[in-house]
Amino acid sequence: EDVTPELPADPPAPAAQVAISSRERVVFPESGQTKGQLADYYEMVASIMLPFAAERPVSLVRCPQGRAKKCFFQKHDSGSFGDAVRHVPIVEKDGGSEDYLFVEDARGLLQCVQMGTIEFHGWGSRSGDVEAPDRMVFDLDPDEGLDFEDVKSAARDIRDRLSDLGLVSFAMLSGGKGVHVVVPLTPGHDWNAHKDFSRRFAEALSLAEPERFTATMSKAKRKGKIFIDWLRNQRGSTAVLPYSARARSGAPVAAPIAWNELKALKDAKLFSIDDGKRLIDRAASKSLAGWGFASQRLPDL
Numbered sequence: 371e372d373v374t375p376e377l378p379a380d381p382p383a384p385a386a387q388v389a390i391s392s393r394e395r396v397v398f399p400e401s402g403q404t405k406g407q408l409a410d411y412y413e414m415v416a417s418i419m420l421p422f423a424a425e426r427p428v429s430l431v432r433c434p435q436g437r438a439k440k441c442f443f444q445k446h447d448s449g450s451f452g453d454a455v456r457h458v459p460i461v462e463k464d465g466g467s468e469d470y471l472f473v474e475d476a477r478g479l480l481q482c483v484q485m486g487t488i489e490f491h492g493w494g495s496r497s498g499d500v501e502a503p504d505r506m507v508f509d510l511d512p513d514e515g516l517d518f519e520d521v522k523s524a525a526r527d528i529r530d531r532l533s534d535l536g537l538v539s540f541a542m543l544s545g546g547k548g549v550h551v552v553v554p555l556t557p558g559h560d561w562n563a564h565k566d567f568s569r570r571f572a573e574a575l576s577l578a579e580p581e582r583f584t585a586t587m588s589k590a591k592r593k594g595k596i597f598i599d600w601l602r603n604q605r606g607s608t609a610v611l612p613y614s615a616r617a618r619s620g621a622p623v624a625a626p627i628a629w630n631e632l633k634a635l636k637d638a639k640l641f642s643i644d645d646g647k648r649l650i651d652r653a654a655s656k657s658l659a660g661w662g663f664a665s666q667r668l669p670d671l
């Protein structure tokens with residue numbers, strides 16, 4: 371006799387043991403995903419996200435009423451996060467010290483989601499020594515109307531120029547309009563050297579090909595060009611972390627990609643929070659094995 375099993379009254383507590391309230395609340399109205407689905411996504415990708423996200427001061431994009439309502443960046447504790455959302459004191463420009471947030475595990479990620487977090491942005495250094503950057507990001511921001519083809523060729527050219535300097539780099543789809551070129555670095559230089567290198571690298575590219583690239587933020591100077599946003603590499607700046615969901619239409623995610631895959635892509639929103647399983651499988655695949663890791667020092671420029 372066929373007996374349909376009775377559903378439990380409450381969904382089982384997720385393995386990360388974080389109670390998620392309002393699981394049915396729609397966070398992405400265009401595509402319909404709920405807060406529960408967002409939490410399940412982060413629970414699923416925690417093991418591949420944490421190697422990049424753990425122990426980094428983070429800025430959270432919180433949208434407690436869903437992505438279509440008010441969202442805000444949060445980098446300091448408001449006292450209401452759970453105990454797995456940890457604090458690291460960081461010296462401010464004025465000499466005072468402020469507590470920044472970081473997570474170490476899936477519980478930390480999920481406690482942020484419980485508080486309405488959609489996006490995780492991270493510093494380029496880790497909480498153990500926030501003054502020693504270990505990751506450089508070139509965030510390619512195309513002017514409106516530019517083709518994604520232009521972004522892709524820019525990313526590859528940046529990879530090649532970095533390679534000329536002896537640096538291995540990796541491509542990440544931002545989940546928005548652009549591509550981030552990520553350069554893992556062995557800590558050992560300070561923020562000044564970090565920022566200086568990235569500024570000079572971006573300026574050299576824009577000097578060499580001024581019709582393609584600009585290294586200045588100004589929208590007016592970006593007309594028809596790609597802004598190589600090196601400003602992500604200043605002390606205190608953040609960049610969206612690999613596997614972070616984006617608070618954008620369709621629930622896209624920031625996704626690592628192999629250089630040889632980039633050619634075929636039409637835009638930077640290939641994956642969404644519905645693709646957790648696929649992303650896990652990809653991360654274990656040959657083409658993405660080792661993505662984001664390299665033992666290399668910042669060269670002189």
Ligand code: ATP
Binds near residue numbers: 544547549609
């Ligand atoms: P896209 O590909 O659409 O440009 P993106 O994540 O690169 O997506 P940007 O606007 O270029 O978005 O911003 C780059 C990074 O700068 C973000 O990922 C984020 O970490 C940081 N950022 C942007 N705006 C703010 C802000 N208001 N407060 C704090 N950090 C910000």
Ligand code: MN
Binds near residue numbers: 509510511544599
């Ligand atoms: Mn960008």
Ligand code: MN
Binds near residue numbers: 509511599
């Ligand atoms: Mn930018």
